[in-house]
Amino acid sequence: MSISNNPSKIEVTKLLKKAVFSFGNEAESWTTIDETLDLPEALYVAAKGLPLISILLKDLESSLDSKESDELKDKYTAIYRFADLCLKRIDYLKSIVKAVTSPGDPTPKEEKYREAAETCGGIAIEAVMKDLLQRAINLATSCLTDDYLKSSLQAVLEEVVKLKPSLEEGWRGQVSLRNYGQGNQFYHGGRGNQNHSQGGNQFTGNGYTLHMGSGE
Numbered sequence: 001m002s003i004s005n006n007p008s009k010i011e012v013t014k015l016l017k018k019a020v021f022s023f024g025n026e027a028e029s030w031t032t033i034d035e036t037l038d039l040p041e042a043l044y045v046a047a048k049g050l051p052l053i054s055i056l057l058k059d060l061e062s063s064l065d066s067k068e069s070d071e072l073k074d075k076y077t078a079i080y081r082f083a084d085l086c087l088k089r090i091d092y093l094k095s096i097v098k099a100v101t102s103p104g105d106p107t108p109k110e111e112k113y114r115e116a117a118e119t120c121g122g123i124a125i126e127a128v129m130k131d132l133l134q135r136a137i138n139l140a141t142s143c144l145t146d147d148y149l150k151s152s153l154q155a156v157l158e159e160v161v162k163l164k165p166s167l168e169e170g171w172r173g174q175v176s177l178r179n180y181g182q183g184n185q186f187y188h189g190g191r192g193n194q195n196h197s198q199g200g201n202q203f204t205g206n207g208y209t210l211h212m213g214s215g216e
Helices: 009-035 041-066 073-088 090-101 109-119 125-143 147-162
Strands: 201-205 208-212
Touching: 009 041, 009 073, 009 090, 041 073, 041 090, 041 125, 041 147, 073 090, 073 125, 090 109, 090 125, 125 147
Parallel strands: none
Antiparallel strands: 201 208
16 A cells, blocks of 8 residues: 555655645745736636645644644545645646746736646646645545634635636647747748748748739
């Protein structure tokens, strides 16, 4: 049986401490999202939920430290897996927040988010949050007595469920042609040659390009 299926209290506590520190730092970095305009609504909702999950991790750690070994023994596996999931989601969350808050790039922030999500497997932020929040609520219900934290997690989950998709259906894998700076952008997706001539008109067909000059 693998360690994640039957972890000891020491093993759970060790992983939980790591999650408290690493996931907590990442949740803190998401506080800048509220200062960033023109993002999909799902990112603003995620910024509400991540600090609550960080609080849950801290409360679980405190609970393990203060209670008798056997009191939460039947919850060790669930706590361990949740801490492990939080750690695994850090790279995804880091990629998303970095993409949408980095200055100096003229690319629209919504497009930055989509490109970052594509790099991370095409997973929408609302899907990541729904999974984390559902597991968090289950643990808050079975392991803690903090009704306010549980209701706060539930409220964010309800917002997540109501969100419209942050990634367009069929978006993944499609070719996008966008030029947000100055200058020319060329793309040739078929057979034959592509030629570019400035001025006049240019017609591109299957295997040929016809340019009609401006008459100068």
